[in-house]
Amino acid sequence: MLGKAYDTQVCSIARSLELVGERWSLLILRDALFARVTRFGDFQHNLGIASNVLSSRLDSFVASGIMERDDSADYRLSEKGHALAVALVALTEWGDAWASPIEPPILYRHTVCGAGAVHAVASCTTCGIVPAEEIAVRIGPGMPPEYLAGRRGGSRAT
Template sequence: MLGKTYDSQVCSIARSLELVGERWSLLIIRDALFAGVTRFSDFQHNLGIATNVLTSRLESFVASGIMDRRGAAEYVLTPKGHALAVALIALTEWGDEWASPIDPPILYRHAVCDGEVHAVAACETCGTVPAGEIGIRIGPGMPPEYLAARRGGSRATA
């Protein structure tokens, strides 16, 4: 079972969860990205989140470079925060298909031409690929000691 931190995980998903994996985190970022919310009081009002929890989340976003604090109570996304848009769109589309009993309540549109926006897995050679055709390979950031432990019979998760 995973604890509150994922230090032992050699995985970018685990590292991402360290920054945005708490239950309120992606909802705060969602409101900042797609509703333009920047003020502490507006986050609190829209989400109904306890002020101490909201304070903690916003402070952690500032510390990790996802948001910048402006003035006493305004928080704006940095480029690092804006880069989470595709991940949120992917989660929305997954939720629309697998977790919602109704039609999608939100549709993402390109602000310039009003075309539909989707999160897709794309191969640099073939274009869009189905999830069942996605595999993995060890990347350059994999620590050699982790690979050695796997070769020795360890079943640690990559």
């Protein structure tokens, strides 16, 4: 979990990091989403993660509703967990472009047609796909008025 410094953040990114931002979390979710790993021992073998760390992460995923534990002690992604797929695709594409010295090691494909490449994109409900430099923020309906009252210059919203 994030430290107490994030308690005052009114930000969906900070809230998301509270659930999936710890070391190993996204790799566990990657294996669950795309390699269909469900068993504790398989996560541990694939990742080389310490059992106490893995246990802690899986327990936190269950507690937050990202995963469910079934009667056979398998960990299954919930709808909330499956919804993270697009975020992981986006991180993969960013890593392929900016953090990898080689060609992409994996490619995402649409399971229904089997041929279509899958990409994470930002899109406008009016214009369609938009480049990152054309994305801006605006205060949304969930922003507490007391948070805005203390704001001086510049937006604190994410």
